[in-house]
Amino acid sequence: MRRDASQRKPNASQEADQMETVHTIAEARARLNAARSQGAVVGLVPTMGFLHDGHVSLMTAAAADCDVVMTTIFVNPLQFAEGEDLGDYPRDLERDSHWCEEAGVALLLVPPVDEMYPNPVATQVDVDQIAAPLDGISRPTHFAGVATVVAKLFNIAGPCRAYFGEKDWQQLQVITRMASDLSFPVDVIGCPIVREDDGVAMSSRNVYLEGDYRVAARVLSRTLRAAVDAIAAGETAAGAIIDLMTARFAAEPLADLDYAAVVDASTMLAVDPIADNVRLLVAAQLGPARLIDNCDAHSDRGLPTR
Numbered sequence: 001m002r003r004d005a006s007q008r009k010p011n012a013s014q015e016a017d018q019m020e021t022v023h024t025i026a027e028a029r030a031r032l033n034a035a036r037s038q039g040a041v042v043g044l045v046p047t048m049g050f051l052h053d054g055h056v057s058l059m060t061a062a063a064a065d066c067d068v069v070m071t072t073i074f075v076n077p078l079q080f081a082e083g084e085d086l087g088d089y090p091r092d093l094e095r096d097s098h099w100c101e102e103a104g105v106a107l108l109l110v111p112p113v114d115e116m117y118p119n120p121v122a123t124q125v126d127v128d129q130i131a132a133p134l135d136g137i138s139r140p141t142h143f144a145g146v147a148t149v150v151a152k153l154f155n156i157a158g159p160c161r162a163y164f165g166e167k168d169w170q171q172l173q174v175i176t177r178m179a180s181d182l183s184f185p186v187d188v189i190g191c192p193i194v195r196e197d198d199g200v201a202m203s204s205r206n207v208y209l210e211g212d213y214r215v216a217a218r219v220l221s222r223t224l225r226a227a228v229d230a231i232a233a234g235e236t237a238a239g240a241i242i243d244l245m246t247a248r249f250a251a252e253p254l255a256d257l258d259y260a261a262v263v264d265a266s267t268m269l270a271v272d273p274i275a276d277n278v279r280l281l282v283a284a285q286l287g288p289a290r291l292i293d294n295c296d297a298h299s300d301r302g303l304p305t306r
């Protein structure tokens with residue numbers, strides 16, 4: 001899946017051949033403005049690092065579509081609540097840099113926290129209706145932290161195409177809506193979920209899963225698969241699908257279900273009956289890791305065969 005440098009889309013300046021790492025907003029802006037002034041299309045891939053093939057798929061997509069790709073690695077304190085894993089969040093900048101370069105990234109922005117937040121944060125972006133349900137209930141400050149840092153990254157990158165994973169479906173809807181509401185000159189592009197061989201969605205937090213918890217993590221994607229199969233077999237009642245998903249989690253003692261939801265794919269509001277544009281989402285705590293997963297109610301693409 002990962003493209004090597006020889007497969008990269010050629011660009012006018014060939015600037016993408018040698019990746020540059022910068023730590024300041026000014027350097028990133030100057031570099032991207034210069035590229036744009038030469039006619040380059042800019043791609044942006046925001047991440048928190050500790051990269052895996054899910055991140056690589058975003059960078060590969062960006063490199064295929066754009067002339068200059070900037071990846072950012074920033075573990076954003078604003079999106080972690082007290083007691084969450086900000087301090088423990090895994091990091092490996094050396095390996096990440098290598099993967100970025102291999103994927104065709106031209107510019108890697110790794111800003112320190114005081115570069116992104118030189119002052120106590122007074123201004124935040126709140127996409128309230130989309131951010132309120134589901135993860136917004138368990139993590140009430142999370143999406144404002146995400147939307148705020150992504151708004152900053154959009155302002156740093158300037159006009160661009162920005163790539164996000166469908167793995168974080170609610171986040172993707174929050175960001176899409178924010179870009180539209182605030183007229184950012186950014187095309188937000190969602191990319192499919194990349195999974196491990198057993199169907200578990202790749203996540204930097206999977207590193208927290210040891211032994212039985214890693215096996216139990218399969219319950220998320222397998223539950224989604226069972227729900228999609230039931231819908232394909234004719235079930236249209238959201239309540240029946242939620243019951244089915246809840247029962248699958250009840251049978252896995254190592255997983256503590258947070259939510260199993262059937263929602264409109266754009267608004268995140270509960271829907272019943274299940275028609276078009278419906279998303280199934282699950283979130284669960286497995287020991288030290290909080291995991292999420294989701295799928296189109298009418299597609300088993302990528303999901304395991306149970």
Ligand code: AMP
Nearest residue numbers: 047048049054164165167168193194202
């Ligand atoms: P993170 O580093 O976890 O903040 O994720 C950075 C970006 O990678 C976000 O847009 C995520 O949705 C995306 N991403 C994370 N995991 C996956 C995955 N398994 N497949 C596709 N995209 C992913």
